[in-house]
Amino acid sequence: MSALRRQIRQTLTIARRDFTATVFTPIFLLFLFAPVVMASFGAIGGLGAASVSQGATDKARLVAMLPIGVVPALHAADEQLRPLFDGEARPPALMWRAPASDAAHAAHAALKATSSDVTAVLYGSLDRPAIVYAAGRRQDARYLATVARQAALIERAGSVPPAPRLERVVIDTxxxxxxxxxxxxxxxxxxxxxxxxxxxxxxxxxxxxxxxxxxxxxxxxxxxxxxxxxxxxxxxxxxxxxxxxxxxxxxxxxxxxxxxxxxxxxxxxxxxxxxxxxxxxxxxxxxxxxxxxxxxxxxxxxxxxxxxxxxxxxxxxxxxxxxxxxxxxxxxxxxxxxxxxxxxxxxxxxxxxxxxxxxxxxxxxxxxxxxxxxxxxxxxxxxxxxxxxxxxxxxxxxxxxxxxxxxxxxxxxx
Structure with a gap:
């Protein structure tokens, strides 16, 4: 037997020895199913964090204090824009409240109310809207401003434009x-x-x-x-x-x-x-x-x-x-x-x-x-x-x- 063949045979013998010593043990089963244990702990932590986040999102609200006549255009704009966001990026639900005589004071009071988590308030009119928002919720205020602009366009058009037809195409290349x-x-x-x-x-x-x-x-x-x-x-x-x-x-x-x-x-x-x-x-x-x-x-x-x-x-x-x-x-x-x-x-x-x-x-x-x-x-x-x-x-x-x-x-x- 040549030196090269002898060394290859010795190498494979050591490899077989270490392979069998590792695989044919009960500890190897724990190693084999380690991803399941890791994924289980990750899933438990993720579900807990998701439930807390989802609970906070469900309780949050956007408020529009505008005249009753613009509510249909406002909801139509919200229905057009909301599908653009998915998952945690989806803004809070939009609700309408009757405008008060002192609109600015009522908007600030709505943010400070403890009965509900209001993150942003739209008041004034669609021609000259004003928005106040809680600290850290600037994204909600931007969404509310976009809804106001879209609602103003719908008001000027006099009707809601039809939704375009969507066709999904799978690209093979x-x-x-x-x-x-x-x-x-x-x-x-x-x-x-x-x-x-x-x-x-x-x-x-x-x-x-x-x-x-x-x-x-x-x-x-x-x-x-x-x-x-x-x-x-x-x-x-x-x-x-x-x-x-x-x-x-x-x-x-x-x-x-x-x-x-x-x-x-x-x-x-x-x-x-x-x-x-x-x-x-x-x-x-x-x-x-x-x-x-x-x-x-x-x-x-x-x-x-x-x-x-x-x-x-x-x-x-x-x-x-x-x-x-x-x-x-x-x-x-x-x-x-x-x-x-x-x-x-x-x-x-x-x-x-x-x-x-x-x-x-x-x-x-x-x-x-x-x-x-x-x-x-x-x-x-x-x-x-x-x-x-x-x-x-x-x-x-x-x-x-x-x-x-x-x-x-x-x-x-x-």
């Missing part, structure tokens, strides 16, 4: 907005997956350092094979996690309403769905291997779980920084910032995934994938050497490329 959304989604998707999955690589060496297993492995297998094998084993765990949740979400996606499916059609990468999916998987792989190799090399220097926990914060900051750099790069394609993000090893997978959604050229992706894999090899080699010298206190071994080449004496015999 990708739009610029759809490409931009796909680019950001690609960057965010890789960032979220690597943030959630690659952090576990940090602590893979700490336990084996404590129980002296790493010394046995280092005596039998080259450290480069140990590092790469552990990295591949954790990558297999990440792929299993993604495959499980991708299957679950694909079944849930079949239950989406038709309108939502039509809106998702605009979310279309320029390079095509299938090439984009392949490139996304490739860039997630390189992003995981790059960040994982760095985290593995840094985490290998930690001897206790407390030190591993202390490393979690700078690791998270590094991942967020790569996400910010890649997000800025996809917002300014072709700029020096984009080029720097695409060439810097740790941010390159994020930025190139965004570029895959916005462009159609394939050769830059092949070149950058090779570039990223080269840096994976560099990070693993450097991490193994630092571990060998700093932790095992042993001398530097021959580089892996020299061990894989045949000896000069063997070459002469052949």
């Amino acid at each position: 990708p739009t610029l907005g759809g490409r931009g959304a796909a680019s950001f989604a690609a960057v965010f998707g890789i960032f979220f997956l690597t943030l959630f999955l690659s952090g576990q690589v940090v602590g893979t060496m700490a336990e084996e350092r404590n129980n002296k297993v790493i010394e046995i492995l280092a005596a039998a297998v080259p450290l480069e094979s140990v590092f790469l094998g552990k990295l591949l084993g954790m990558y297999g765990v990440a792929v299993l996690f993604i495959a499980f949740w991708a299957t679950v979400l694909s079944q849930i996606g079949m239950l989406l309403p038709g309108d939502m499916g039509g809106d998702m059609a605009q979310f279309h990468p320029a390079i095509g769905i299938l090439p984009f999916a392949l490139l996304f998987a490739a860039y997630f792989t390189t992003a995981y291997l790059l960040l994982g190799s760095v985290f593995l090399g840094v985490g290998a220097q930690a001897s206790t779980m407390r030190e591993v926990q202390m490393l979690s914060l700078p690791i998270t900051i590094a991942q967020v920084a790569m996400f910010g750099l890649a997000s800025a790069a996809v917002s300014h394609p072709g700029s020096w910032l984009a080029i720097a993000a695409e060439l810097f090893p740790l941010s390159s997978p994020f930025a190139m995934a965004g570029r895959a959604a916005a462009g159609t050229a394939l050769w830059p992706h092949l070149a950058l994938l090779a570039w990223q894999l080269l840096w994976v090899a560099i990070f693993i080699t450097v991490g193994a050497r630092l571990f060998r010298r700093g932790v095992l206190q042993s001398g530097s071994a021959k580089p892996v490329w020299r061990r894989l080449l045949p000896r000069r004496s063997d070459a002469r015999v052949m």
